[in-house]
Amino acid sequence: MTVDQLKKTFNQFEHGAKFVTYVELASGHINDTYLIKTEIKPYFILQRINHEVFKCVPELVANKVKISSYLQEKMSSLPEKEIKRHVISFIGAKNGDMYYVDKNGNFWNMMLYIDKSKTFEIVTHEKVAYEGGKLFGEFLHLTRDFDATELYEVIPNFHDMSSRYSQFEEALKVASAERINQTKLYIEKVKNLKEEMHILQHLKEKGKIPLRVTHNDTKISNALFDLNDRGLCVIDIDTVMPGIIHYDFGDAIRTICNTTTEDETNLDLVNFNLAYYKAYLKGFLEKIETTLSPLELKYLPLGAKTIIFIMALRFLTDYLNGDIYYKIKYKEHNFDRAKNQFKLLSSFSQEFDTIK
Secondary structure (H helix, E strand, C coil): CCHHHHHHHHCCECCCCCEEEEEEECCCCCCEEEEEEECCCCCEEEEEECCCCCCCHHHHHHHHHHHHHHHHHHCCCCCHHHHHHHCCCEECECCCCCCEECCCCCEEEEEECCCCEECCCCCCCHHHHHHHHHHHHHHHHHCCCCCHHHCCCCCCCCCCHHHHHHHHHHHHHHCCHHHHHHCHHHHHHHHHHHHHHCHHHHHHHCCCCCCEEECCCCCHHHEEEECCCCEEEECCCCCCEEECHHHHHHHHHHHHCECCCCCCCCHHHCCECHHHHHHHHHHHHHHHHHHCCHHHHHCHHHHHHHHHHHHHHHHHHHHHCCCCCCCCCCCCHHHHHHHHHHHHHHHHHHCHHHHC
């Protein structure tokens, strides 16, 4: 993307500012995101939404704007300056839409940049886990009265266990004999856990756990902090859609409480950090405990266990399929990721009685 192309795209939006320069932000794995610096602040975030991954960009943007507007209304008692630090603010395009489509068919949207802020790729101390818990808990609490059925399901069956298990079974049918033999220990683990890992799915289908507005990508890098490590704002809401709260809770725990990265091949280094779990849970419940039903509270730990399993299953399935979904750096990459998540699942399971 050249400077001139970015400047031209930037000027398709109703910002009233003059482009000076830009910085590409490389934290995301799907979209292209740029910090646009202007003559005077505020600066802006210009984002190209990957329409190869997201097939319904207008609906996705509509979801984001609806939730942003709703959160701003919920915080209307605060000064406008504070609202803009705690909620993503979207800028409309000159054509009247909340997005712009360039001549190559690329979709763009724009947000205000939240100054004096930072993100974390990994958690390094309990305060960050605690503040992250408060942020995601507050996001879910504030949206508790929003009718989730108004949101478009941008990734159908994203956390649907039946769908994920069916994909795994189909992968077994096409996998090479070599990969079946390599992974037989883990294939057996999946089959042994099948019944337990469907508990939340069945509760959801029976209506015993309510559908809510959920974020669906609650890794710690999607929480924005101020320079004193206090939580500011939940970001990257491309996947906001109807769901159950357990998977938002679980995915945050999965990413925050792994003692190393999900690509780590030395499984002795992969363990579940119970202290970070307690810190995140404390912050999370401070904001949302009164919102949840007794049944939702009861199954929060199972939500974490289930999401760790789902990621292990997805990596294993892709490996059996011949690596057709996730980008890999070497032949065994997906299998190593799967082993990593199964080790995390084992470490979590050892603490499960304490956690419950």
